[in-house]
Amino acid sequence: MLLGTVDHLTAQIQELDRPIACTLEEIATPHDGPGAEPCAGGVSARALAEKLDAVPGIVPATAQVILAEIGADMSRFPTPEHLVSWAKLCPRTIQSGAKNTAGPAGQGNPWLKGALGEAANAAARTDTFPGARYRRIVKRRGHAKALVAVSRSILVIVWHLINEPDASYQELGSDWHQRHLNPARKTRDLVRQLQALGHQVTLEPTAA
Template sequence: MLLGTVDHLTAQIDELDRLIARMLEEITAPPGGTGTGDEAAAVSARALAEKLDAVPGIGPATAQIILAEIGADMSRFPTPEHLVSWAKLCPGTIQSGAKNSAGPAGQGNPWLKGALGEAANAAARTDTFLGARYRRIVKRRGHAKALVAVARSILVIAWHLINDPDASYQELGANWHRRHLDPARKTRDLVRQLQALGHEVALTPASA
């Protein structure tokens, strides 16, 4: 009896997979960018799902959920920031007098946020740009806020991949932040840390 139940559920899963594949074939995205000729051809949702699957943390199922929730037409989101705001992954600001502080991002689309949360959690464990981003933020903001930041980055990447038919995911590498760190900003941060500990800091240029 138990084996019969397993066979029945397996058949249902296979049927759902077939339905999802058929729906992906039927969904197309309008031309993106300013290209002509082949570049202006409609892009199938299946092709978009394969592009999203290349992003660390995103698997085939997650790619399908993202496309199902935000669609394949980015014309209603003129910029990535519009999509991030719609998804409620952009923290609000709480103002009290002259003081501003970050507030909750809001509820947003629960299916999309759930999929992005799983993707961010998976990406955080990788030796990639997104994984390094998580490790940088978690040190000062905590696990939850670091995951939200990575989820926001994944959604921005998804916008570019869907909006531009020629775009493909390019891994920047886990050491990207270190290679592109602004020395002046790093210096200011270190000076503030020393001053917070009660030290007086006088900067002098290094000798040639």
């Protein structure tokens, strides 16, 4: 009986996959033009979905949702920041008199934010750059804000992959932050931590 239910649900999923695939083919990129072949100098929406699938956390279904919600024409979003702002993944600044405080991100597109949230949740469990970003932020900002930050990073990557036909996802590695650490900034942060604990810090250069 259970196997029959599984077969029935699988058949329904396959039936739904067909119109989704057809709709993807109808999405034209500015490099294609309506009805253009993928090899005519552009990138088909199906190829874009495959490109997005390479990003940690994104699976084919997630890529389809993202393309369905933002389209394949990034001319509407001149920069990644425009897309992130449209998706309401930027923290809002709340001003009261002379005081400015950071507020939560807006509602945005619920389907896009849901897909990006799932992708961020999956990426957080990987040994990749997005996963490392989540682990760095969650220590000081909490789970929810860390997921929003990773969602924002994933959307920026998506913008570049869609906007640049020849671009492909390049994994930076989970140790990217350690390899690109700014020694002066790290020193300044450590000195401030020690001073906050009541210590007087004197820096002396290391002997050559």
